[in-house]
Amino acid sequence: xxxxxxxxxxxxxxxxxxxxxxxxxxxxxxxxxxxxxxxxxxxxxxxxxxxxxxxxxxxxxxxxxxxxxxxxxxxxxxxxxxxxxxxxxxxxxxxxxxxxxxxxxxxxxxxxxx
Amino acid sequence: xxxxxxxxxxxxxxxxxxxxxxxxxxxxxxxxxxxxxxxxxxxxxxxxxxxxxxxxxxxxxxxxxxxxxxxxxxxxxxxxxxxxxxxxxxxxxxxxxxxxxxxxxxxxxxxxx
Numbered sequence: 001x002x003x004x005x006x007x008x009x010x011x012x013x014x015x016x017x018x019x020x021x022x023x024x025x026x027x028x029x030x031x032x033x034x035x036x037x038x039x040x041x042x043x044x045x046x047x048x049x050x051x052x053x054x055x056x057x058x059x060x061x062x063x064x065x066x067x068x069x070x071x072x073x074x075x076x077x078x079x080x081x082x083x084x085x086x087x088x089x090x091x092x093x094x095x096x097x098x099x100x101x102x103x104x105x106x107x108x109x110x111x112x113x114x
Numbered sequence: 115x116x117x118x119x120x121x122x123x124x125x126x127x128x129x130x131x132x133x134x135x136x137x138x139x140x141x142x143x144x145x146x147x148x149x150x151x152x153x154x155x156x157x158x159x160x161x162x163x164x165x166x167x168x169x170x171x172x173x174x175x176x177x178x179x180x181x182x183x184x185x186x187x188x189x190x191x192x193x194x195x196x197x198x199x200x201x202x203x204x205x206x207x208x209x210x211x212x213x214x215x216x217x218x219x220x221x222x223x224x225x226x227x
Contacts, residue, residue, distance in 0.1 A: 004157075033215075040123075040219055041219060042204060042217035042218055042219045042220050043158075043204070043217045044217075045214065045215070090157055090158065092158075099146050099208040099209075099210075100146050100163070100165040100208070102148070102160050102163065103215055104160075105150075105157035105158040105159070106157050107156060107157045108155075108156070108157050
């Protein structure tokens with residue numbers, strides 16, 4: 001298994017509070033991704049990173065920000081959590097941006113916003 | 115633009131029966147296609163992928179998929195289901211720019227004894 005950990009694995013928070021999720025990899029892969037998984041939607045890309053301090057938006061980026069200060073860490077922040085952000089969040093990594101390259105996924109973080 | 119449609123959000127089979135999970139894609143560029151499996155409370159794991167070359171792709175755990183360009187399909191099959199195959203399966207197509215891996219909505223496979 002690719003060395004990807006996510007923390008926390010579960011979190012319950014209240015509307016309006018800030019939340020930060022962490023993804024840590026030991027594979028030294030350049031590309032990192034944050035997805036959310038919701039019933040009936042599959043996985044949707046929130047943000048991705050193509051290097052330290054290099055990030056870009058995905059399909060569902062509103063209400064989320066990211067940061068990457070080290071190759072191994074990619075943080076996802078919900079500045080002011082809303083109930084619509086209740087979801088399971090997955091981090092993924094890939095070695096290159098080739099269309100044939102495999103993305104490897106972390107175990108996920110289940111976030112509940114009350 | 116690229117998109118993926120998975121027909122059937124739930125599929126139930128008996129242990130030992132054929133598994134067939136359907137995936138159709140739309141792509142404006144040559145498609146690269148993936149099947150991932152998600153076991154309960156776990157992340158996604160790659161089952162197999164099609165890039166170029168042989169259209170019948172073999173993956174892990176006895177699964178295989180066939181790329182059919184004329185039918186824009188990439189259906190996943192396994193000759194004989196096992197209880198341990200119960201999981202959710204996602205088909206995905208690689209979009210333009212590796213930042214885009216576009217997923218279908220998933221098919222949950224139940225296996226009955």
